[in-house]
Amino acid sequence: MNRENPTIYDIASEAGVSIATVSRVLRGESSVSEKTRIKVEETIARRNYRPSSIARGLTSKVTHSLGIVLPKLLNPHYAMIFTGAQEEARKNGCTVSLFPWASLHTSAYDPALMLADRRLDGVIVCVEYLPPDQTEQLLSSLRELRKFMPVVLIGCVPPEYDFPAIINNNAALMREIVAYLVSLGHERIAFIGGVQEDTDALRRDVGYEDGLRQAKLPYIASYRVYGKATPEEGKKALDSILGHLKKEYWPTAVIALNDLVAMGCQLSAREHGLRLPQDLSVVGCDDLFCAPYLTPPLTSVNPHQQKMGARAVQMLLNGENTREESDWEMVIRDSCAEVSKK
Amino acid sequence: MNRENPTIYDIASEAGVSIATVSRVLRGESSVSEKTRIKVEETIARRNYRPSSIARGLTSKVTHSLGIVLPKLLNPHYAMIFTGAQEEARKNGCTVSLFPWASLHTSAYDPALMLADRRLDGVIVCVEYLPPDQTEQLLSSLRELRKFMPVVLIGCVPPEYDFPAIINNNAALMREIVAYLVSLGHERIAFIGGVQEDTDALRRDVGYEDGLRQAKLPYIASYRVYGKATPEEGKKALDSILGHLKKEYWPTAVIALNDLVAMGCQLSAREHGLRLPQDLSVVGCDDLFCAPYLTPPLTSVNPHQQKMGARAVQMLLNGENTREESDWEMVIRDSCAEVSKK
DNA sequence: TATAACTATGTAAGCGCTAACATTATACAG
């Protein structure tokens, strides 16, 4: 009858054709006569019929839906990646679902299960710095997951991960930041954030140390503070540096793991009576939307997140199995100053 | 055989039972003997079997997946709503997919189509201020969409919308902000952002004007500037106020539609040589993560976005058909000062 | 011991599509 949600059978009988014919016009096959096509399309429009993607998925094995696993959507860095992914997905008729990151590296939740039973066409996993044991867990979850669907990684991907990935060249990036600060005359450069035990050869510490070495600057342990990538932790970290050191040893520049950390550093510095940027230069990373509106506007590194997300979707959809480096650019604003002569 | 992805048939035959029995243990039915259950569970574990949610959805009509429609994921306000929704959804075994907002109020894309053919268990739509013609289009898209799945609205929902919704009491909120500023002695209070033609009776203008009236303050048209809710537009808006008015008529306080606009206002004010907060008080809305790290830390209104998202999911899942007001609280920081005596 | 009343399990019919294969209609060559 005139049911609310017609099926392909309803359309077929109303149009006086077989379901195969309806399916053909739905999928735009050419072997349908003009007359029949019009008749069917008319019926579809009149009944406002929409084929069920569920049923389609069952038969054709392609669901036109992708997944994305993010550590934290509240960090705009990941929201940008997601946005890029969703826009590219949409161009290809796909949608993107969000999945919780914790399920992959925490044994509390059966790893990847929730992901696996929704048969997706692929999933993007954004990888964060993780201590070694969790890295282990993550890797095994990913291998498990790959049995069900294609996986592309984004972010801090250890070289031993044999997955298609878009990776940050963290070392190069850090080297450039250090070089920039050195060019402004800085010699006491702190670096805040990240996981100490992280063994990733691509990790930022390598670049940091490289950069110092290149400038013939010593590596000073008390200028390196580890912590979570949040504003609060960033503040605490700089607080601890400034609290433990005599003023004459205070760093003149601080590199933050990301902009969130940098925001915390700015706050800490201000509370310690430092003038920004004259007394302390701050560099962040991720170039969040708020970076230009901080005081002073934050110099940061833009990793082109939307592009990363979009590219990941392409890799998934094209079945590309490459490991690519994402590009990035430094965005110089006003948060760094030449170090004042003594 | 030992296929990579076993089906319920594989499990059934390996365990020596019927598919119905496997289905029973999968769904945790009690009418299975202990012995059989264990045998089946063992087989499931050994083969690493995961039932296809696609096939499940076809038969049972419930897909355990929800949709969310957002104007802009890059605005952390919406990212918070999404996060709240996804956490609540996860507790209920559901996932959440992101859909583009433009498809609902733009005729360029067949409204709601992409949403409709993924049979979702429900969809959350975050509604923004819209000019009347687009509001019209949006409403008709929503009605269309509702034929396929439950819909819950969040945000600036006009009273004539007959949908379950979580609405902002924008008028009350604005009244409180105005009252707060008046209590600090402000008499020239600007308000920036939003759509002029918006006819929503709940819109902020009502509260703004109410607030002024209550304080026996005149409504001054040049203190009311409309524009998109972005930092750039916020800056432009305040630039135009300060540019057009003689200094003695400059507002002493500005209310921004949201924190993004507020950020732009702070920048504009600074560029005009105003000291914050002594020369200009600024109030935002949404209480974004960066609000405490702006200079000065921004006084804002926290609308409990995660709670809104979570609540929306509950309404969807429980089939609640209510229209609720979300609660909110002012978060006083340092961006407002008492107006200096003349 | 026959019968009712469960309990545990199996059978089979869909769900709404796709796609391989079958069939019919139409055209065109010999």
Add this chain to the structure above:
DNA sequence: CTGTATAATGTTAGCGCTTACATAGTTATA
């Protein structure tokens, strides 16, 4: 005309589950 290639459409068997219904196996009741 007849035979055969071609275009247009129809038939049907799944896809991997859920679920009503059927059946066999046990135990309780009279």
